[in-house]
Amino acid sequence: MIQAIDRAARVLSSLQGARHLGITELAGILDLPPSTVHGIVKSLQQHGLVAKEPGGQRYMLGPALLKLSNVYLDTLDVRARAMRWTRELARRTGLSTRLGAELFDEVIIIHHNRRPDGSQQMLETGITIPVHASALGKVLLAYHPTAADELLARELRSLTGDTITDAAALRLQLAQVVERALAVEVDEAVLGESSVAVPVADRSGAVIAAVSVVMPSSEWPPEAGVLNDLRETARNISRELGCATWPPAVRPRDDD
Amino acid sequence: MIQAIDRAARVLSSLQGARHLGITELAGILDLPPSTVHGIVKSLQQHGLVAKEPGGQRYMLGPALLKLSNVYLDTLDVRARAMRWTRELARRTGLSTRLGAELFDEVIIIHHNRRPDGSQQMLETGITIPVHASALGKVLLAYHPTAADELLARELRSLTGDTITDAAALRLQLAQVVERALAVEVDEAVLGESSVAVPVADRSGAVIAAVSVVMPSSEWPPEAGVLNDLRETARNISRELGCATWPPAVRPRDDD
């Protein structure tokens, strides 16, 4: 791990948390001398990864990230394939759908279909949710035991009163997830919101993403038809990616 | 400029262009030994900025970029303020609107409102357009002479037959842009598409973004009402940002 790059990434990460930071503040967070931080920030700035906030003398994330991220989304084969299937899923179920991938101890939403009732809803692509508090996350963890082990070794943060924070309880759920190829979550991330997720696998049979439908907890549990549509969607996407058999198999423990 | 960070940024940039690259390919592009590139890529990977493509042994951009970019958009004050005004602008004019900011020699779209006729249109947030081939870009250049000087010193790439590639011609247009506080573009970026843009300034009076309406070239020129609505929109956004007078003044040459 190259030190300078590690530090640069930490700078981006800090700015991700705090939005606007001065050199001194950053130096405080990273526990480095201000002059060192200044050099890093200036290097990032030259590439547009960081920008000076208009007016002030603090720094913020830069516009180059938006361009990179846009290309990232375009690069994702799963996403391109999944889009038409999830749109259809949203139409059939009348619910909003998400496609999520693992990002350390979070799930990042790489595609979002709004529920088709025409109500005003924010676009969720790009937001992240702790893995342990989402159906998407439970699916990804269940099929990636190494990540699960790592996560369960740490303290689990509670988001609502119903977030599962007990390692043993979560591990039990993960086992069930694999059995049913389906994970659920009720009020665990956001009060009043619940979801069901299923795995998406690629040619190699590895689970690389998960699809979910989100519904108001008042409509819980979902009808059997919804679950079937959801499973069918995941199977179709996986098939398009060249996956031979669905549901997929759990990836071996040390495979990374 | 820290070498390691510069190289890391170049790696990201290369992956932005090529989508998928192996270590050797990257090494070729950057003209570095493969082992050096490997170290850089591995460091980026640890932070999720780069990821191994599923299946293959090549690398691609990573999911962390999506999260960073999402925060970047949230951080942008202009964008938050502009959104309601551009939505209204789209409604009144029946056209799609864009909010753009400068990213080196390109304009990056930081917000996009689809035209409200209900037709299927792709979301343009995050795409980039060469500054010299867009109305948005001409506005940004006109108010940022240092950037204009730099750009005009180089060769201008042609996107359509109508792209302005002559430095003198462009410089003349930029002068007019400041006079009218308005830039136009007809078929210069995409055939059949034309746009008009106006500047958005912040508290300090500096132009930090531009708003535009985009229309089919068949509807060109826009009615006077559209131009008024556009100007009004930019003035409203600028006022919300604490800008005292609109149209804004050109930023002095060496001010960066």
Add this chain to the structure above:
DNA sequence: AACGGTTCTCGATAATGTCGAATATGCTCC
């Protein structure tokens, strides 16, 4: 099963980033 082309590991070298002190800049309070 053997080959060619990869990615990846390791360690010595010297190039490189680091960090303290000094300077410049900009904000705040009087």
Add this chain to the structure above:
DNA sequence: GGAGCATATTCGACATTATCGAGAACCGTT
């Protein structure tokens, strides 16, 4: 409007740190 303070920024000597070549391991292919 001016003085004072806090912050950003520059600079250069030093030693930590990244670099790069050689070789091992790996993968896909013939």
